[in-house]
Amino acid sequence: MEFRHAQLDNGLTIVAEVNAQAASMAAGFFVRTGSRDESAGLGGVSHFLEHMVFKGTARRSALDVNREFDEIGADYNAFTSQEATMFYGAVLPAFQGRLLELLCDLMRPALRAEDFALERTVILDEIARYADTPSFRLYDALLAEHFGPHPLGACVMGTAESVGAMGVADMRAYFERRYSPGNVTLAAAGNVDFAALTVSAERLCGGWTPRADGRDSSAPPAGGGRRIVVDSDLLRQHVGLAGAAPSAQDADRYAAMLAATVLGDATGSRLFYALVDPAIADEASCAYDAMDGTGAFLTYVTADPPRAAEAAGIVREEMRRFLDAGPTQEELRAAKNKIASASVLKSEVPMGRLTAVGFDWLYRHEYLPLERQLADLFAVSAEDVLAVARKYDLAATTMVALGPAERL
């Protein structure tokens, strides 16, 4: 495993973890932009732009793009979050050159008005799809309540209204501002030919013009609200709780990850024994979400409506109990082993390392080999975990419920 790094004159960074033994390679552009970087009235432009990137460039139509990805047998996709937009593909090593040629060209999309109009209907359908999925609805409502008017509280996809009112000129201006080379990282992992990668990037991205590309990543004030969204068509009650947590830049992130695992991993956690084992809820989990300059503990519970209040009460009780004494040594050891083996399993596929390498660079401008990450994880003590839970007051949560119950 070898780390390689290069930077073009215009500011574009290239990072790669080369593993000559891997059967495939993966590469992707990580753009430091997402819904938190959208101005009022442009809700959903980052995600819409992610779709438009695949609609072609000056040299390629949308059909060309799709056909070429298929010709090289690429496993590829893109996604948009509150703070990042990622475009990636995995191919057999022989196709690295063609994958790069395609990905680099896509990063300067044509953004044609007729493509924009047609793709808008696809986005509106995707918004409708979310409306038919309770877990997505709950997630959006929970972040909206937790972060309030801060852009982190806005839905990544925007709304039917914001997307309906958006113009292609707005998107072009947003693109110019946010897809500046200094805001973009090209990452690769697996069986990568790094010399060829940098030559491709220099040739295809060297002409991009740098622009100002900042972000306000100050931590937003968050938390404390309660909201009940009544939907009498649902059979189940979905409850979400959000609390403050360390940021992606904070060394406390390992302790936060361990706290969430001890409290709410899918198996063998405190919430599992308190809620799923006795079948009060069929799902109860807590996850730690590390963000730029901030973070969140997100807890979800799904229960029958008459037992939802009891389930939410048990979650809060477990959080308070955690704040009293923190994890036991056995719980901590098990949580470390679970996280470590998940990281190892993920790392055995180039795509798994691509996301790790790309996001480590995007958030911290650093390369963390897996061994270093595991060493940092195993160095965390039970006292550290308790200290983080107390510092962020694990039990001080925003709560949102979605389902038929009118009260909780």
Place this chain on the structure above:
Amino acid sequence: MKEEIFVAELPNGMVLLGEPMANVASASLLLAVPAGAAYDPPAAGGAASVACEWSVRGAGLRSTRQLNEALDALGCHHDQHVQSEHVLYSAAQLGRHLPEALSLQADILLRPRLDGAAFGPSRELVRQDLASLADEPAQLCMTRLAERFYPAPFGRCIYGSDESLASLAAAPLRDAWRRVCRPEGTILAVAGAFDWPAVCEQAERLFGGWTGRPLAEHVLSPAPRGVLQLTKDTAQTHIGLAHAAPPIGHRCYYASRLAETVLSGGAGSRLHTEVREKRGLAYHVASHYHGLKGMAGMFTYAAATPPLAEQTFELVVAEIRRLGEGASDEELTRARTQLKSALIMQNEATGARAAALASDWFHLRRVRTFEEIARAVEAVSAGDVVECLREFPAADFAVVTIGPEALDTSGIADCGTRIADLQTEDSRAAASPNPQSAIPNPQ
């Protein structure tokens, strides 16, 4: 790189499969027990799901908590779930922890406690899964589709119904589970970093004394097929269609997989191009192949906002039918590259590889090497694809829609149409044709 695939069979009929993988630290195991939902007694739908949940609540000398603690101490990522034909227990961990993980899985399989006190919560969780399904129209649509497409008891409800779950009782289910869990046909597959002689020696020790009696063959009743339209106030209209495809092992099998790839293998495929790229009708439209033993189907799902749903439905049907006219050389070349690349990339993870070993053995009683599959994909001609689609034409569809209004499906409805209001429907559900199941789509 030469692939090395190990096979051994215990005298009691249990099969051991192994494939060492270079450059990995993990080893994944999968235990596939032929005790899935198809073995549920007719009035006891959901029995396998409840028993599976129950079986991990304490085993051997360990309570539920001790069992979880032992697995967690190994950093073991474990899961269990029910399919139509199998109950699957999977565990992924560092290779050096494989022996301990296997020993714990053997306890779960051979010595589950099945305590009376744990029966109620096990059944209750399955009932809640069933209720959750009703809140997810996309899942529900494909679940109902499998039920209409496959002959019972295949494709049938893995969760049963509220009534069938209520009728289950601890003592009979305990007896039934002990009868249905048997070595004959059970597969243990291991992939990654492990020592094969040690795995065999340990498996012999753990499972060698396991006995069981063969079960009666399934008696199949005809699949309902035809159209079912469920009306519900949803944001999208969800559309599922299924028609027959050659089962794995059939001479048309690879031609069919190539045809599937031309239809829906990537963003350049016909469905994506015509439905989404050119017309912007739907965000999600895809077909996937799903096979059971001796029978298989092409399952297509699309969802569109209600005003665009009928056009989407008609276009999807038209594209599925147009495929019968054959594919261009360019399309087939692309499809071959896609299938061969996916074959390698999807098998880089040890868990995926263990599942592929088990799937091959179940369907073919042997394991195909990558080279064999790649050669077979390469050998398919344009004429083979046309011949395959003549033998398995786009006809005799099963169709399920869920949306605010029923669609006009007269273009395909050669069977009866049934329109039901979802709120008044019973809550039956079927095994989902989800391709992400642990025994994956055959390649």
